[in-house]
Amino acid sequence: MSCNYADGLSDYKHKGVLGVPEVFDDESTVDEKCEQLAKWILGSKHVVIHTGAGISTSAGIPDFRGPKGVWTLEKKGAKPTVNVAFDEAIPTTTHMGLKALVEAGFIKYIISQNIDGLHLRSGLERKYLAELHGNMFIEQCLKCRRQYVRNKPAPTVGKKLTGDVCKGTKNSRACRGGNLIDNILDWEHDLPEDDLELSFMHSALADLNICLGTTLQIIPSGNLPLRNKRYGGKLVICNLQPTKHDKKADLKISTYVDVIIEKVAKRLGVEIPSYTKEVDPTKASPCSLEWTIPSEEVKLLDKHYGKTIRELSNDRKNKSLNNSRNEKLDYFKCKPKKLKKEEPVENTIDVRNSVKQEKSSAE
Numbered sequence: 001m002s003c004n005y006a007d008g009l010s011d012y013k014h015k016g017v018l019g020v021p022e023v024f025d026d027e028s029t030v031d032e033k034c035e036q037l038a039k040w041i042l043g044s045k046h047v048v049i050h051t052g053a054g055i056s057t058s059a060g061i062p063d064f065r066g067p068k069g070v071w072t073l074e075k076k077g078a079k080p081t082v083n084v085a086f087d088e089a090i091p092t093t094t095h096m097g098l099k100a101l102v103e104a105g106f107i108k109y110i111i112s113q114n115i116d117g118l119h120l121r122s123g124l125e126r127k128y129l130a131e132l133h134g135n136m137f138i139e140q141c142l143k144c145r146r147q148y149v150r151n152k153p154a155p156t157v158g159k160k161l162t163g164d165v166c167k168g169t170k171n172s173r174a175c176r177g178g179n180l181i182d183n184i185l186d187w188e189h190d191l192p193e194d195d196l197e198l199s200f201m202h203s204a205l206a207d208l209n210i211c212l213g214t215t216l217q218i219i220p221s222g223n224l225p226l227r228n229k230r231y232g233g234k235l236v237i238c239n240l241q242p243t244k245h246d247k248k249a250d251l252k253i254s255t256y257v258d259v260i261i262e263k264v265a266k267r268l269g270v271e272i273p274s275y276t277k278e279v280d281p282t283k284a285s286p287c288s289l290e291w292t293i294p295s296e297e298v299k300l301l302d303k304h305y306g307k308t309i310r311e312l313s314n315d316r317k318n319k320s321l322n323n324s325r326n327e328k329l330d331y332f333k334c335k336p337k338k339l340k341k342e343e344p345v346e347n348t349i350d351v352r353n354s355v356k357q358e359k360s361s362a363e
Contacts, residue, residue, distance in 0.1 A: 086136050117138070149289040159183065
């Protein structure tokens with residue numbers, strides 16, 4: 001049902017740039033870049049990963065804008081020849097590798113645009129994951145807003161009733177049977193507030209944002225990896241197609257993401273486990289795992305965020321002041337510094353509402 005997911009969305013014509021040819025770095029270049037990435041991860045305190053459809057193609061789930069993507073072929077009146085059902089796909093080397101790197105302490109947080117549930121099924125804990133566009137294996141109560149893991153993909157998309165009833169509690173009181181809906185976003189829906197808030201803060205706090213398998217065309221998710229640039233953080237993009245932010249990246253690696261994760265994990269001394277049903281909460285019987293983000297988690301990060309961003313902003317202002325003084329000295333020495341002309345901003349596809357208001361402390 002992976003292609004059918006896209007068929008279930010409402011019609012939307014502006015789906016971004018489609019079918020751009022893929023580019024591959026040669027083997028020696030990939031080795032050098034992966035070595036550099038591993039060193040940056042080792043030297044970083046807050047690494048955040050941003051994942052897109054490209055990390056699931058090796059599981060048999062087609063992407064959207066690649067040469068053989070769902071929307072690329074749709075434009076030609078065709079459909080992907082490879083199309084594994086969501087409940088038959090299994091987490092890839094990248095999914096399992098990211099989970100291992102999180103558990104080893106190298107990765108702080110993962111922000112995903114994917115709805116295939118493979119991060120969940122890899123055994124990754126909810127506290128390390130934001131799902132901006134939903135999850136096929138999650139349903140949410142209309143009444144108490146709690147989320148629960150399903151054994152099978154939801155029968156609907158677009159926040160529609162699944163036919164199930166909530167059995168949870170809120171504030172120690174029974175929910176009394178609120179109706180459950182899928183949590184897959186359609187084009188007009190707002191992004192989930194807590195997932196977006198955590199993504200916003202983690203992206204800004206990151207000294208290293210790493211993008212895997214995404215062309216970064218959808219906003220606000222596509223712009224989140226740039227949040228740390230104003231505070232001196234690095235941006236790494238790992239994708240076969242060009243992306244709208246390539247010129248802003250400190251490093252671009254063009255090869256399969258599974259290869260990148262394998263090489264980086266090996267250099268960091270982290271073993272990537274194989275997928276087993278024992279780590280997959282969708283295979284539990286009965287399936288009763290709650291998937292709600294605790295409000296305390298958001299408040300805790302918010303407090304840390306405010307303090308850290310103020311410190312980073314002050315450091316930036318001090319550096320800017322010093323640079324300004326140096327520029328004045330250069331001017332009087334008849335050596336004015338040249339300013340680079342800013343690249344024109346590319347058009348973006350605003351398919352979901354952006355963050356309604358950014359925190360004043362991040363400005």
